[in-house]
Amino acid sequence: MPKVKIPRKSTIVDMTAMCDVAFLLLTFFILATKQKPPEVLSVKTPTSVSSKAAPDKSILITLTKEGKVFLMLGDETKKAAIIDDFNTTRGLQLTGAQLAKLKKAEYIGLPVNQLKSALDAPQEIPASLMAGIPTDSTNNELSFWMRSVTNAYKGEDQRLLQDMILVKGDGDALYPIFKSVKEALKANEIFKFRIVTEGEQVPAGSELYKTGKEDKK
Amino acid sequence: MAEMDTSSGGGHKKGPGVKKGKKLSTRVDLTPMVDLGFLLITFFVFTTTMAQSTAMPMNEPKDDLEKQMKVKNSGAMTILLGKGNQVYYYYGQLMPETISQDFKSTTFKGIRELILEKKKATPIDDLMYIIKSDDNSTFKNAIDILDEMVISAVPPGHYAEVPMLPVEKMLINETEKANGIK
Helix, strand or coil: CCCCCCCCCCCCCCCHHHHHHHHHHHHHHHHHCCCCCCCCCCCCCCEECCCCECCCCCEEEEECCCCCEEEEECCHHHHHHHHHHHHHHCCCCCCHHHHHHHHHCCCECCCHHHHHHHHHCCCCCCHHHCCCCCCCCCCCHHHHHHHHHHHHCCCCCHHHHHHHEEEEECCCCEHHHHHHHHHHHHHCCCCEEEEEEEECCCCCCCHHHHHHHHHHC | CCCCCCCCCCCCCCCCCCCCCCCCCCCCCCHHHHHHHHHHHHHHHHHHHHCCEEEEEEECCCCCHHHCCCCCHHHEEEEEECHHHEEEEEECCCCHHHHHHHCEEEEHHHHHHHHHHHHHHCCCCCCEEEEEECCCCEHHHHHHHHHHHHHCCCCCCCEEECCCCHHHHHHHHHHHHHHCCC
16 A cells, blocks of 8 residues: 655744734724823713713813812813903903913913912923812802803804813712802803713613613614 | 745855855744734723723703792602712601601612612602702712613603702711711
């Protein structure tokens, strides 16, 4: 019987193609990941079952754990208008250079009476040392800021503005601060806004869970 | 590609006295590189999808004192948020005679069941949850209770946030003291 010769084949596989694909995907994901803006204010938001994604462009009111309130004007097209409006309506009389500096700042977190000196200071004040925007009922400066915001958006689609107003708070912030923020918004006829939360699964067996299932059927 | 032809195919032949240089393969083992590549891919895939924060809608009523809603006692459940993630609740109105029995405390774990129970026992038109937050409760509590309403599919307009009455504040303080909640 003739012997059948089985040709010996190498078990080494050419990895080049696989490597190419891997790195192609890697580059794609690195580029596709949106660079999160560096979080200067560390806030741990509560969770909710809401599945709507928070918009990127927003007017964000942040409440920190210590009860400080910061305002971030995320809409670059209106930022200058809002700050100019605030300057004139509150009679701050900021100089051109001071205004320019304020417009460049990522967030506003100082009471009006400290704003000027902070803008003149050569160094920026870190967020941890900022006092936050006062929101107490006697001196609710946040409501003045929100007035400037509504002024800047006057004549435009108000629903767009509603979608943009976000409140982001640390879970450990005490309720009265949140209440005063709501007051500030209410004072400017803003009754609809949104709260930034961390997504959460709908608990199994709950009413919402059941209705959600029926919708899918 | 990663391999290169190293065999001296049809090159000129060297003389007999010339030593041949050792031929080293230029083939590189790419397995670790691929491993690393995929590891990084997995990392990026996970980070992109998980960092998404969500937005919860919030509707505030207009402060219109004349248009205050009248709520049926039989359909009302008042939920009070206190210190240390404690939840207190009572049905209808607090009566001075039965205050100690009506005013009950629970936690966020227990409140879902109670909300649901009330929802099932009450005709939908009468149903009203009144939420009151104590000054010592946190932002998280306020969001959590609104979220509970959504989870239990309470239709909008059947729950509202209302400022707390002094009596209720006092009751919470007393219960907290009795339960040793700081």
